[in-house]
Amino acid sequence: MKVFAIRQGDSSTIKYYLTNLVKMTIQTFSKRWSDHWEVENLHAKVKKFFGFEDCYSGKEDFNLCYWELSYFLYYLFRLYQEQLRKKGIDYTLLKLWECYCTDYDISKAKKHFYSKSKMKSFKKRILAG
Secondary structure (H helix, E strand, C coil): CEEEEEECCCCCCEEEEEECCCCCCHHHHHHHHHHHHHHHHHHHHHHHHHCCCCCCCCCHHHHHHHHHHHHHHHHHHHHHHHHHHHCCCCCCHHHHHHHHHHCCCHHHHHHHHCCHHHHHHHHHHHHHC
């Protein structure tokens, strides 16, 4: 076992971390902790964005479905936000969400999320029934 004793900044508090990876260096530990913290921040952002910080369901299946759908939507909006940034348009996720919920232009969405060939194929399938 290996123990890391870490004190942050001017704090007098020392936190101890234990690992069974004896070859781990302090740099490797710091990188893993940083990655872990980024994941925690992502969860917090998604929870805040969709407003379910204090929302709990008694059924595990419902929770899992809700989380998966929320992450899927979050990543779709982040993808769209990135596409707009490349075109010089800077929108916050909240602004994109508001536009989508109130007055979103479906033709713009089709242009950004579908290629022309995919749209033609989609229209053919819809018309064919």
